[in-house]
Amino acid sequence: MEIRRFFVQPSDINGDLIALSGDEFLHMTRVLRYKVGYKAVILANDGKERLCTVSRIGDGQAELVVDSVREVDKKSVNLTLYAGLLKNNKLDFVIQKAVELGVDKVVPFVSANCAESKFSSERGARIALEAAKQCGSAYLSEVGDLSTFDSIAEEFCNYDSVLFAYECERKTSLAEAAKGKNVAIVVGPEGGFTREEAEKAGANGATLVTLGRRILRAETAAIVASALVLDSLGELRYE
Numbered sequence: 001m002e003i004r005r006f007f008v009q010p011s012d013i014n015g016d017l018i019a020l021s022g023d024e025f026l027h028m029t030r031v032l033r034y035k036v037g038y039k040a041v042i043l044a045n046d047g048k049e050r051l052c053t054v055s056r057i058g059d060g061q062a063e064l065v066v067d068s069v070r071e072v073d074k075k076s077v078n079l080t081l082y083a084g085l086l087k088n089n090k091l092d093f094v095i096q097k098a099v100e101l102g103v104d105k106v107v108p109f110v111s112a113n114c115a116e117s118k119f120s121s122e123r124g125a126r127i128a129l130e131a132a133k134q135c136g137s138a139y140l141s142e143v144g145d146l147s148t149f150d151s152i153a154e155e156f157c158n159y160d161s162v163l164f165a166y167e168c169e170r171k172t173s174l175a176e177a178a179k180g181k182n183v184a185i186v187v188g189p190e191g192g193f194t195r196e197e198a199e200k201a202g203a204n205g206a207t208l209v210t211l212g213r214r215i216l217r218a219e220t221a222a223i224v225a226s227a228l229v230l231d232s233l234g235e236l237r238y239e
């Protein structure tokens with residue numbers, strides 16, 4: 001039987017005992033038909049895999065005993081992707097690829113040229129959870145609530161570097177601007193950024209960067225920028 005992966009909160013771990021509840025419990029018992037004695041890999045967003053045995057199922061939760069723990073992934077960089085809201089649920093694709101790459105947080109935002117205004121962070125979180133399980137990540141990327149351009153611009157001061165992918169930028173490349181351990185990337189919606197938004201981003205400490213002479217689709221830009229930054233900061237290595 002395939003040993004399946006489940007995510008818990010660090011607070012669900014008490015020594016060698018782990019409590020699994022909520023949607024992950026329902027998935028374990030109703031969909032995967034887990035029974036006492038079955039094996040599972042439990043992840044708590046800390047880079048560790050805990051091989052466990054189900055010891056009890058009941059009262060809306062499963063109790064597991066930890067058999068062994070191994071550290072599988074040590075992150076040295078934290079990357080946040082601020083992504084302009086896209087039409088036709090294309091942000092789902094961006095979230096899925098960002099998780100596969102190891103982006104830590106995806107924050108959707110509405111800006112002047114957005115043609116969309118609705119976003120479900122619950123749906124986004126479900127996509128992130130499934131992507132994390134599929135790619136074997138030992139971390140669970142966060143999907144933020146829908147924000148505004150002004151509110152995300154206020155957050156730029158929290159990062160070592162903020163890379164603002166601006167279609168009118170001609171000089172600075174992503175790689176030369178990516179610095180530090182806590183980095184953010186900002187990518188616009190299909191309609192792009194206004195000059196005022198680019199100026200405001202610069203005034204708030206972001207570095208305007210180009211992704212080359214071709215205009216990439218927003219979803220392409222988000223994925224390419226994430227991969228370039230993670231690679232330039234040494235995260236796309238197999239250690």
Ligand code: SAM
Pocket residue numbers: 164165166167168169186187188189190191192193209210211212213214215216217218221222
């Ligand atoms: N409407 C814009 C235009 O026609 O110039 C294109 C916007 S593009 C589809 C969506 C977003 O992807 C942009 O706001 C930017 O963040 C990013 N992007 C796409 N191509 C880029 C490039 N060559 N350099 C920098 N950013 C780019």
